Amino acid sequence: MRLLKIIGKRFSRNRLSVIGAVTVLLLITISLLAPFIAPYDPTAIDVRHTLSPPSKTHLLGTDELGRDLLSRIIWGSRVSLKVGFVAVGIAIVIGIIIGAIAGFYGGKVDAILMRFVDIMLAFPTFFLILAVISILEPNIFTIMAVIGITSWMDVARLVRAEFLSLKERDFVGAARAVGVSDTRLIFRHILPNALSPVFVAATFGVAGAILIESGLSFLGLGVQPPDPSWGNILTSGKDNIEVAWWLSLYPGLAILITVLSYNLVGEGLRDALDPRIWEAERR
């Protein structure tokens, strides 16, 4: 607990990261309360008010079917929240398992797994994702899974590096001496000590996943209309680029603010969890 307190204190020293964290909490609240906050039904078509610019009745204007843009953006925040967390969750689980096995056993197992990581990293991520989605049905679940299975490599490398150094430490030798099994050694003894870089990578990962989801939905390979997502609202922005600038500006602004907040939190966490500065603090 003392540890958490110090981390919290060190994190709050960075003003931008605190602003990021507050914004993230705010965004989560908005998406949880979407049905109560959104002024209109996000899929309600109103043919008399199509493509109307921002006004008092429609704060951010309407789209080509007369749907309220603000309501669609508020509901769209649910998509990015879900995709961000689930995709990163999948990536972390895969990354931890592969990184832990490679780092713990070393030798040939390590060499093979790390070559596998190299191979996965050689593919332009967006190509790999698009190829898989072209085969499967494009929807929110496919996207979460595909982003997850194409973005675990960084986590694997981080966890492996931690394991390589941690397994030489005395506490591991001691646990081995009393006959702790490999699985227990990996997950109960070493892993908890290897998690801090994973937290940092996960926070940046959420930002990355949200960006990828918006790109895929923009291309029509993600969340399908009429369900709103920030990416697919931008598609109608592009289709009406000559007449309705608000359809292009606001959803993108939502993406920018969200991704920026997660990145700021990630930066703050990285500094707060940096062991090099830890040592300095202790003295």
Added chain:
Amino acid sequence: MLSYITKRLLLMIPLLFGITLITFAVVHLAPGNPVEVQTEMSLKVSAQAKENLKKLYGLDKPLHVQYIDWLKRFVSLDFGKSFVDSRKVFDKIIERIPVTLTINILSLILIFIIAIPIGILSATKQYSIFDKLSTVFVFIGFSTPAFWLALLLMILFGVNMGILPISGIQSIDISEMGAFERLLDWIKHLVLPVGVSAFGGIAGLSRYCRSSMLEVIRQDYIRTARAKGLTETEVIFKHAFRNALMPIVTILGLSVPGLIGGGVIFETIFAIPGMGQLFYSSTMSRDYPTIMGILVIGAVLTLFGNLIADISYALVDPRVRNRK
């Protein structure tokens, strides 16, 4: 040096093998096979016709035989024929590469020209207003979806001001233009795509250059250089920057997959006939031979990007090339 390059080339062989294996697996292990994709549109296709198609693509053989057959043809650069227009996949990809490569090289140059001065300046004047502003810019650059930036710039320069074209790489009346006008037309079409694809890279590289410079400036030899009375300019550019440049070289190689992959979105937005756009249209029409071809070529280009980065790193740093 030669032995270093040979060693790196040999290391690439298992990676190439793995790349083809994953590409093959992605397409063939998925539910539904290419024949069904081709025939699902027309219900009239008989079972017999389906069998014939399967034989044509060799889909009636066991999976590992199919893989080896495909690999054999692949090595001799026979990528098969497109499902969409029956043209050779190899030709379809090759004709797209120059456009994509031009845009990527131009944006890499732009990235280096802009990002390195920003990085050096914010490192030498750490915590100054410039440093803080550029840090803010870096975070915004990291967080901006490139396709959104493209849309905004299209609205600003294309729709509102009407000074830049918003799609394609040449005007329709290109054949009636003189050489100079053609060049101007070409530049006008490339400004937005190159600028947009460079944007994120500028943010990333300037950050990287800053931390690399900060690392170097703390070294003893910089203190020595200052102590012996060199001017600050000499210290920064002759002593510090040269050493800070080394890790930056690696970034060049590592940015290749991002640039190629990122092309999918902005080539589609700007209607640029490059590899990214071809890949997008192939995924939309489930043109598997083309998808597989581009996946492998994209990955191979990435490997070569890494190789070039490693070699240039070894060229500037003798410690690397002599390492056993």
